[in-house]
Amino acid sequence: MRLDAADRQLIDSYQRNLPVCERPYEEMARTLGLTEEEVIQRLSALQEQQVLSRVGPVFEHSQAGASLLAAVAAPEEQMDLVAARINRAPGVNHNYAREHTYNLWFVMTAPDEDTLEERLDELEHQLKLPMLRLPMVEGYHIDLGFDIDWEALP
Amino acid sequence: MNLPATGPNYSYLFDTGSMSAWGLLRLREQLENGLPLTPRPYQTLAERTGLSEQQVMNAVSQWQQQGLIKRLGLVVKHRTLGYRANAMVVWNVPDDRVSTLGEAMAAAACVTLCYQRPRRLPDWPYNLFCMIHGVSRERVLNQLASLIEQHELNDVDHAILFSNKAYLQRGGRYVSNC
Numbered sequence: 001m002r003l004d005a006a007d008r009q010l011i012d013s014y015q016r017n018l019p020v021c022e023r024p025y026e027e028m029a030r031t032l033g034l035t036e037e038e039v040i041q042r043l044s045a046l047q048e049q050q051v052l053s054r055v056g057p058v059f060e061h062s063q064a065g066a067s068l069l070a071a072v073a074a075p076e077e078q079m080d081l082v083a084a085r086i087n088r089a090p091g092v093n094h095n096y097a098r099e100h101t102y103n104l105w106f107v108m109t110a111p112d113e114d115t116l117e118e119r120l121d122e123l124e125h126q127l128k129l130p131m132l133r134l135p136m137v138e139g140y141h142i143d144l145g146f147d148i149d150w151e152a153l154p
Numbered sequence: 155m156n157l158p159a160t161g162p163n164y165s166y167l168f169d170t171g172s173m174s175a176w177g178l179l180r181l182r183e184q185l186e187n188g189l190p191l192t193p194r195p196y197q198t199l200a201e202r203t204g205l206s207e208q209q210v211m212n213a214v215s216q217w218q219q220q221g222l223i224k225r226l227g228l229v230v231k232h233r234t235l236g237y238r239a240n241a242m243v244v245w246n247v248p249d250d251r252v253s254t255l256g257e258a259m260a261a262a263a264c265v266t267l268c269y270q271r272p273r274r275l276p277d278w279p280y281n282l283f284c285m286i287h288g289v290s291r292e293r294v295l296n297q298l299a300s301l302i303e304q305h306e307l308n309d310v311d312h313a314i315l316f317s318n319k320a321y322l323q324r325g326g327r328y329v330s331n332c
Contacts, residue, residue, distance in 0.1 A: 020218075052228050086321070145225050
């Protein structure tokens with residue numbers, strides 16, 4: 001999706017350090033040479049177009065609660081069905097098809113480790129598929145706020 | 155007060171002085187859906203949580219300082235923008251090299267995420283993961299080739315798991331019940 005210069009600038013400037021003040025969108029508008037209303041409209045439109053998932057905080061998972069990457073090997077013809085079941089499980093926030101025997105990869109979050117285990121046990125039981133549970137041991141780089149390479153995009 | 159079952163992770167909720175613990179829990183729940191797109195978003199959150207606008211701003215600032223909030227800003231869906239070739243590259247690295255190699259790979263411009271996870275033998279021999287959010291398969295494979303060359307990984311067993319479909323992508327729900 002091609003974005004205009006103002007949208008690109010909005011993304012380039014505010015993937016982090018969004019102001020914490022009474023009128024944050026006004027402050028952003030001043031920096032970008034837009035009006036507060038334009039900033040809000042652009043952000044709404046970008047959310048609607050699925051360019052942004054949201055405006056707001058990304059929580060540090062190790063402090064926010066429990067989370068875990070898991071994978072199942074679903075029969076090829078049942079991928080969509082199994083994926084839909086995974087999506088319905090409580091706490092699932094990412095779910096991707098990947099090219100491997102373990103072809104569905106998802107992240108589940110919960111308030112604490114025990115709840116997470118219970119949810120995964122329940123899901124594993126429901127799916128009747130072997131599940132890889134891969135908690136994080138050590139993070140070396142975890143930040144998806146990287147600079148967008150606009151030139152390289154289609 | 156009848157607090158929900160909590161792990162040690164909830165302690166920061168009570169570090170914010172006189173603010174209501176329930177109000178702060180509700181605030182976290184609201185924040186998991188993102189900041190409202192109203193002229194005074196922190197006031198909107200205050201109305202939804204029973205806190206004051208100032209308390210909401212204080213809590214958000216404090217959570218940033220404490221690291222509970224690691225980033226406050228626009229959360230991009232890279233796939234929509236054209237990052238269509240998302241590759242999870244997994245490596246089976248000797249245990250005594252994994253941290254050094256993890257740190258080194260994390261520094262590469264093309265690597266957007268990098269972490270260590272446990273092996274699950276015999277099905278899953280890989281212990282180091284790195285993610286490349288790429289524009290095309292070809293470009294990602296080139297980026298991977300230079301990574302291998304740069305870090306002398308020719309003899310390290312690895313696999314590339316491209317993702318061909320996102321079934322779900324949203325923020326973590328640690329407090330909310332869905």
